[in-house]
Amino acid sequence: MDEWGVAMTLLLQEILNGIVVGSIYSLVALGLTLVYGVMEIPNFAHGHLYMLGAYIAFFLLTSAHFSYWPALLGAVVVLVVVGLLVERLVFNPLRKAPQVNAMIASVGVMLFLEALAQAIWGPNYLQMPTPYGNVLHIGALSVTQQQLLVVVAAIVMMVLLNLFLKRTMIGAAIEAVAQHREGALLVGIPSGRIAMLTFAIASGLAALAAVLVTPINLLFPAMGTMVIMKAFVIIVLGGMGSIPGAILGGYILALAESIGGAYISTNYQDLIAFAVLVLILSIRPAGLFARRA
């Protein structure tokens, strides 16, 4: 292969990695943006729900000897329940309080979940087993089965979610509350129940994303911190509350990171997201796509 071919392969490999990471970013950001759209809460605990999902699946895989797919399903179900509980116990009582209070409460939930994971599973890095560890070669590119699975599953979920929101009554109700809370109440949509449902969906999505990607990465109690901060960058990038924005933003950020990391500096790779955020908010203080009022 000539020099140009090597360079191209490297670039393609980075794009491939970016798409894998972007799929996860998009799923996490989707949940965050859904919750923000419906409840106007930037949920700092969302990344830790993601983390909890990974640990539940790990427990089911290693201690309860589930196979991969039942473990994934189990983690999603548990997180849906956890999401419902968090919404009822923490955010519902704060509906009428100042904005700052709900944010602080979500920080409390986040600290609790991280400590919980550490108390149960310890502070060490853990490896989640997967039956899809084989490496496939496409030309000069290499990709694991798990990476392919991440991309395919994420896209399937995005399509399903979109169908749910656009084609079902309940989905339409969620969108209605996101567009105008009082208006939705006026036409008889129970916004409290919609908030619960949204939170449950968001938590389930987070668990799904975590169980898909953790076999590639590692498992540790603070794994949600960086993810949630990047998800915030993504939804600011894509417009807070916007679903297409979250999907697109997730892929754009992941590609910027993997390509930037490869060509500029891997040491400062994590910095890219936050530099982008500061830049965007400096130029457009209400985000890239200010939400319609």
Add this chain to the structure above:
Amino acid sequence: MKPQVWRRAGVSLLLVLGLALPLVVSNGYYQQVIVLAYIWAIATYGMNIILGYTGLLSLGQAGFFGVGAYTAALLMLKLNWNFWPALLAALVVSLVLGYLVAIVSLRTRGHYFAIFTMAVGVILNLVIDRWNGLTNGEVGLVGVPGPGSIGPVSLDSDLGKYYVVYVFLVVAVWIAWSLRHSLPGRALLAIRNSEDLAEAIGTPVMRFKRLAFVLSTAFAGVAGALFAGYMGYLGPDVTSINMTFNMLLYLLIGGIGSIAGPLLGALIVSFLTQFLQIFQDYQMLIFGPVLVLLIIFFPGGLASVPRLIRRRRARDHAAAVAMAEAAAIEGSGSAKEGA
């Protein structure tokens, strides 16, 4: 006696208590716990100004703490500065950086402000953590000099360092108190209650928000410099967002917006963590839910307890008076009937 006299006597008593504390608590380890609580309390006073007074959730505080700490430590280690000019430089750098961040971040509102400042905090943390050439990365800096000596009095002893930090704490509390009772302080409270209303009555909202933000970063920076000088070593951990969350915890437990809150919260949390094994092992398992419960049921924190008690007593008193009056009326009514 007048209430002012009582208050003055109470403040004097507390000041003397603070002066006498290291003489009573001679155990070096306990002293360190107290001094560290003071240092974090100073940073939390900064957070109180921006969050408690002004109502803006700024999540970059630990980053500015780190800026102050590393500015002071690097000037002392690389350029052989003394502690005091290094501390002054830390103050200036965190002020200037805070001002620059304030200009851009305060154009955003609500959630965007919290997310923006969070990003600033993460950037500061990552730069400190990764810039191996300057900050020594994760290894950190060791051998940071202390405050030295003033004339014949050495401030590098445990006792000397205690009093240095103590003086800064007193100054921080004094600034927080005078700000609260000044015109700018009231403007900040007005902004917290309603930014639009404050704007409508002619408050230069942006200028006051900038003032609050810059003060908060300056407090954080000075606390950082004190931390570097006190500990003698410094790692990137103290600049992580978890430290910002700790300050939030101190503030919420002590009482957001109050004068005593930050110190009270920092002392209580530090002591519980140090002295109760159960808190040491499961710190956030307990404090996480505490944070949630406080914000839902008790958003004023501990500092609001006296007021709540007074209010309840006043209510009970009013109820008692009303009941007595009702009984009297009833009594006179039945007396009439009897007659």
